[in-house]
Amino acid sequence: MKIAPSILSANFLYLADQIKQIESEVEYLHIDIMDGHFVENLSFGPMIVSAVRQISKLKFDCHLMVQNPTNYIEKLKHAGADIVGVQVESTQHIHRLIDQIHQLDMQAEVVINPGTPITLIEPLLDEVDSILVMTVDPGAGGQKMITKCLKKVVTLNELREMNAFHYRIEIDGGVNAETIALAAKAGVDVAVAGSYVFGSTNPQLQIQKLMEESQIDEI
Ligand code: DX5
Numbered sequence: 537m538k539i540a541p542s543i544l545s546a547n548f549l550y551l552a553d554q555i556k557q558i559e560s561e562v563e564y565l566h567i568d569i570m571d572g573h574f575v576e577n578l579s580f581g582p583m584i585v586s587a588v589r590q591i592s593k594l595k596f597d598c599h600l601m602v603q604n605p606t607n608y609i610e611k612l613k614h615a616g617a618d619i620v621g622v623q624v625e626s627t628q629h630i631h632r633l634i635d636q637i638h639q640l641d642m643q644a645e646v647v648i649n650p651g652t653p654i655t656l657i658e659p660l661l662d663e664v665d666s667i668l669v670m671t672v673d674p675g676a677g678g679q680k681m682i683t684k685c686l687k688k689v690v691t692l693n694e695l696r697e698m699n700a701f702h703y704r705i706e707i708d709g710g711v712n713a714e715t716i717a718l719a720a721k722a723g724v725d726v727a728v729a730g731s732y733v734f735g736s737t738n739p740q741l742q743i744q745k746l747m748e749e750s751q752i753d754e755i
């Protein structure tokens with residue numbers, strides 16, 4: 537399993553240093569974009585993504601928690617995003633958005649909230665590059681994992697195998713050294729982790745711990 541650290545829990549005064557500490561450990565960087573409408577909190581937008589791009593070569597996975605995702609796609613491309621995640625609940629035109637993301641040569645990720653069933657995204661499974669299963673209600677770091685969401689991971693794995701789909705299966709929310717074992721068992725490919733990684737004085741060590749715990753359960 538791969539770990540995608542979420543900078544939402546990083547110390548923004550030392551953002552560059554914090555990212556440098558984890559750069560060699562991981563492949564993806566998870567970037568949470570919140571507009572204060574789709575979720576209560578306001579985080580940051582494409583300007584920060586562009587600034588971070590100057591100091592990192594990681595794959596940027598931009599998780600949009602915004603009311604009008606269409607407005608962000610092109611800006612994120614220019615800012616250096618590799619993957620754009622759209623909450624299916626935030627748009628009536630998810631198919632068009634996926635197309636828009638692909639046309640700009642980025643990977644399209646569809647994100648589903650804990651209350652959203654897989655059936656809602658079933659028509660999209662053959663075209664998305666990644667599915668992000670929210671394991672908390674979006675909007676804030678440091679919440680407890682809603683473990684029953686992992687059942688969706690099991691189902692998505694079965695559907696992928698049955699239909700030869702190619703999407704990655706990711707989870708986001710409440711990942712720590714204990715819950716990562718449950719995620720591994722369910723068949724998660726990439727686990728996003730915010731507070732567990734950046735809430736510590738040694739983010740690098742925290743990632744190594746997560747990797748270790750996830751491997752134990754895969755055996
Ligand atoms: C929550 C965000 C997450 C957040 C996860 O809405 O989408 O990416 O950073 O934080 P933790 O790992 O602390 O639950």
Ligand code: ZN
Nearest residue numbers: 566568599708
């Ligand atoms: Zn996120």
